[in-house]
Amino acid sequence: MLTSIPGRLALAVASALALSAPARVAAADLTTAVFISPIGEVLKKQVIEPFAKQNKLDVAADNRDWGLGAVRAKVEGGSGAWDVVSLEEVEALQGCDEGLFQPLDKSKLTNLPDFDAVGEGYTCGVPIYFYSSVLAYDKKRTKDEPTSWADLWDLKKWPGKRAMHRTVSGTLEIALMADGVPRSEVYKVLATKEGVDRAFRKLDAIKSSAVWWQNPGQPRQMLASGEVALAVTYDNGIRFFNKTQGTDFGLVRKDAIIHVDFWAIVQGSKHVDKAYAFINDAMSPQKQAAVTNGLAISTPNRKAMELVDADLKPFLTPNPENLKEAMPLDAKFWLDNTDALTQRFEAWLAAK
Amino acid sequence: MSVAQAGLPVFRRQRGKGLARDLARSQRRTKLTAFLLVAPLLLFLVLVFIGPLVMLLSRSVIDREVAQALPRTLAALDGWGIDRPVPDAAYAALIDDLHKAVAPNDIADAASRLNFAQPGMRSLLMSTRARLQRTVGAEPRQALGALSPHWEEPATWAAIKQASGPLTGFYLLAALDLKRLPDGTIARVEDGSSAFVPAIGRTFTIAFGVTGLVLLLGFPFAYLMTLVGKRLAGLMMLFVLLPFWTATMVRTLAWAILLGREGIVNDGLLGAGLVSRPLDLLYNGISVHLALVHIFMPYMVLPLYSVMRTVPASQMRAAASLGATPWTAFRRIFLPQVAPGIAAGCLLVFIHSLGVFVVPALLGGPREQGLPVLIVTYVSKTPNWGLAAALSLILLVSVYVLYWLFVRLTKSTTLSVGA
Numbered sequence: 001m002l003t004s005i006p007g008r009l010a011l012a013v014a015s016a017l018a019l020s021a022p023a024r025v026a027a028a029d030l031t032t033a034v035f036i037s038p039i040g041e042v043l044k045k046q047v048i049e050p051f052a053k054q055n056k057l058d059v060a061a062d063n064r065d066w067g068l069g070a071v072r073a074k075v076e077g078g079s080g081a082w083d084v085v086s087l088e089e090v091e092a093l094q095g096c097d098e099g100l101f102q103p104l105d106k107s108k109l110t111n112l113p114d115f116d117a118v119g120e121g122y123t124c125g126v127p128i129y130f131y132s133s134v135l136a137y138d139k140k141r142t143k144d145e146p147t148s149w150a151d152l153w154d155l156k157k158w159p160g161k162r163a164m165h166r167t168v169s170g171t172l173e174i175a176l177m178a179d180g181v182p183r184s185e186v187y188k189v190l191a192t193k194e195g196v197d198r199a200f201r202k203l204d205a206i207k208s209s210a211v212w213w214q215n216p217g218q219p220r221q222m223l224a225s226g227e228v229a230l231a232v233t234y235d236n237g238i239r240f241f242n243k244t245q246g247t248d249f250g251l252v253r254k255d256a257i258i259h260v261d262f263w264a265i266v267q268g269s270k271h272v273d274k275a276y277a278f279i280n281d282a283m284s285p286q287k288q289a290a291v292t293n294g295l296a297i298s299t300p301n302r303k304a305m306e307l308v309d310a311d312l313k314p315f316l317t318p319n320p321e322n323l324k325e326a327m328p329l330d331a332k333f334w335l336d337n338t339d340a341l342t343q344r345f346e347a348w349l350a351a352k
Numbered sequence: 353m354s355v356a357q358a359g360l361p362v363f364r365r366q367r368g369k370g371l372a373r374d375l376a377r378s379q380r381r382t383k384l385t386a387f388l389l390v391a392p393l394l395l396f397l398v399l400v401f402i403g404p405l406v407m408l409l410s411r412s413v414i415d416r417e418v419a420q421a422l423p424r425t426l427a428a429l430d431g432w433g434i435d436r437p438v439p440d441a442a443y444a445a446l447i448d449d450l451h452k453a454v455a456p457n458d459i460a461d462a463a464s465r466l467n468f469a470q471p472g473m474r475s476l477l478m479s480t481r482a483r484l485q486r487t488v489g490a491e492p493r494q495a496l497g498a499l500s501p502h503w504e505e506p507a508t509w510a511a512i513k514q515a516s517g518p519l520t521g522f523y524l525l526a527a528l529d530l531k532r533l534p535d536g537t538i539a540r541v542e543d544g545s546s547a548f549v550p551a552i553g554r555t556f557t558i559a560f561g562v563t564g565l566v567l568l569l570g571f572p573f574a575y576l577m578t579l580v581g582k583r584l585a586g587l588m589m590l591f592v593l594l595p596f597w598t599a600t601m602v603r604t605l606a607w608a609i610l611l612g613r614e615g616i617v618n619d620g621l622l623g624a625g626l627v628s629r630p631l632d633l634l635y636n637g638i639s640v641h642l643a644l645v646h647i648f649m650p651y652m653v654l655p656l657y658s659v660m661r662t663v664p665a666s667q668m669r670a671a672a673s674l675g676a677t678p679w680t681a682f683r684r685i686f687l688p689q690v691a692p693g694i695a696a697g698c699l700l701v702f703i704h705s706l707g708v709f710v711v712p713a714l715l716g717g718p719r720e721q722g723l724p725v726l727i728v729t730y731v732s733k734t735p736n737w738g739l740a741a742a743l744s745l746i747l748l749v750s751v752y753v754l755y756w757l758f759v760r761l762t763k764s765t766t767l768s769v770g771a
Contacts, residue, residue, distance in 0.1 A: 349721070351544065
């Protein structure tokens with residue numbers, strides 16, 4: 001039969017149909033989405049997989065890109081729906097307003113009372129962890145240790161380039177604090193046109209020495225290779241880099257800017273109960289401590305701090321010494337002003 | 353028995369016409385068959401490529417969010433101009449609209465849209481909606497004025513009216529650093545508040561620069577390939593094709609390592625004593641151009657080599673025997689025949705380097721960030737699809753204009769990628 005043309009045709013058609021039949025994948029019991037980064041990896045290993053094993057559920061851990069646009073496209077697109085998403089502050093606020101995420105019934109989260117006030121006031125999100133933007137330097141290359149943001153502008157004592165985050169949020173606050181504005185007044189000043197002008201004027205002074213990074217891995221690499229003398233980067237990354245690469249980076253705790261990441265449940269999720277169970281489990285002291293130990297990232301859970309490695313404790317933001325020197329990023333301010341200030345920032349960057 | 357009864361085609365008196373018509377008829381059939389064969393592919397392209405492209409680009413002119421969320425307000429503002437006081441009906445209509453917005457997301461899109469035009473409008477609208485839920489029965493103007501002094505400002509209402517749609521020039525104007533003033537005239541935005549036109553300029557400058565460099569370096573290389581023996585030419589071809597075998601990201605990061613302050617290049621220069629301090633080779637135009645030339649060299653060398661191979665070497669010898677200097681022979685014999693290859697190579701490299709995103713993002717400083725980087729920012733970071741679409745439209749139109757100019761200038765030359 002197979003030697004005849006109709007026979008061969010039938011075989012070809014049959015195999016084509018068989019190959020093109022969509023593979024029947026069982027829908028996961030719960031789908032989470034975490035950032036494509038070391039953070040995402042640690043969350044998968046220490047939180048998501050243990051949860052799945054413990055409860056004998058099939059929990060999928062998708063990767064998500066930065067920017068609310070990516071989340072919105074996925075949520076509104078509808079296919080392979082996410083149930084639980086990790087978010088940055090501004091994304092949590094904006095997404096909640098836009099109805100992408102459900103308001104959370106905080107009474108279902110029994111671990112919440114253990115949490116400090118960090119990341120409070122978000123209807124649709126609870127904190128996963130938090131970290132700070134700090135000034136970092138290589139102890140092996142600089143003998144003088146910087147003590148405040150103003151040192152970023154001291155080109156005599158620390159000559160060379162500075163690595164700064166290519167984003168307007170965080171950078172303007174640093175400029176104002178270096179210009180002498182106390183932490184508590186920064187957003188008040190930034191709310192005025194003169195304040196914004198002042199921040200940009202201050203940034204003009206180091207514009208020619210600044211190197212702008214977009215990926216958090218870049219400033220650490222730049223410090224290690226001597227490309228830059230000072231860097232604005234995240235504290236947990238510095239500690240993580242020191243541990244894994246054997247570098248000796250130091251950082252300045254004064255006036256650090258706190259960033260919080262949140263869990264949120266997507267509107268229209270079909271596994272709301274499992275989502276609440278997952279989030280509550282992720283907030284438990286054991287899981288929080290596991291993430292902290294893995295990433296040197298800070299946990300808002302007071303009970304978890306007791307379970308954290310002893311050598312890590314003084315380094316973390318929740319350590320009272322460090323927390324009192326830090327300032328949380330004002331997500332509400334940036335929700336309103338990111339559009340206009342980003343345009344101005346891009347214009348400023350490109351101008352000579 | 354007439355010809356018609358025999359069933360043959362009837363020839364009219366004017367034989368020419370009948371013949372032409374028959375010819376057209378049979379040609380029509382062939383054309384139809386050809387079209388039907390291509391139709392599935394055409395349908396696929398339209399559905400998968402052209403359709404989505406048009407939908408995306410149309411977002412640069414479509415303005416529906418405010419009309420959907422605040423219909424009564426817009427109706428009340430019909431005919432109002434900023435020179436007149438805001439009508440009371442508008443206040444009542446706004447309260448009505450906000451009460452109808454049961455969930456925050458009913459007006460979130462409109463709030464975002466208005467925030468692009470006037471920062472602060474997002475939180476104004478969202479908080480007004482939230483707090484209005486709790487105030488009822490008050491007089492509209494008083495109620496809104498009590499919630500925020502911004503509602504007393506005509507500029508706030510003007511922003512709402514300007515976003516009435518259904519079509520708008522707002523995004524396209526913004527992409528060209530222009531804006532429409534409340535009285536309707538178009539003006540440049542404040543100095544320093546946005547810089548898309550320079551970004552467009554930068555994109556084209558880098559593209560022209562890279563194309564020029566690639567032509568300068570690729571032409572001699574391709575010519576050399578035609579002169580050496582077959583085996584050596586094959587080896588040279590291998591070197592040209594090698595960049596294709598590594599992923600773009602890997603190539604780009606490799607350049608970052610090579611050109612760093614403690615990278616191999618600086619190490620070599622310092623060690624040889626040619627410089628006393630490491631050179632600034634990274635995060636500026638040098639690294640971007642180097643990497644782009646490296647990546648796009650094959651696109652120039654391959655068409656050039658293919659075309660150069662078709663030029664018989666005997667022609668150059670003949671020209672020499674007729675008394676031409678090498679330069680004259682090159683200029684008058686070789687170059688005109690190779691021109692199609694040059695044109696094709698330049699076009700390929702130019703269009704590719706317009707859309708390159710990874711290399712400027714990873715290796716460039718702020719002055720190397722062109723339109724592609726900005727478009728990505730507006731798509732993923734601050735989801736402003738209208739502006740991203742407008743910038744994409746501008747890029748697309750500029751490319752077509754340049755291509756049209758290019759075709760006009762090289763009218764007599766056809767593009768060729770080899771015989």
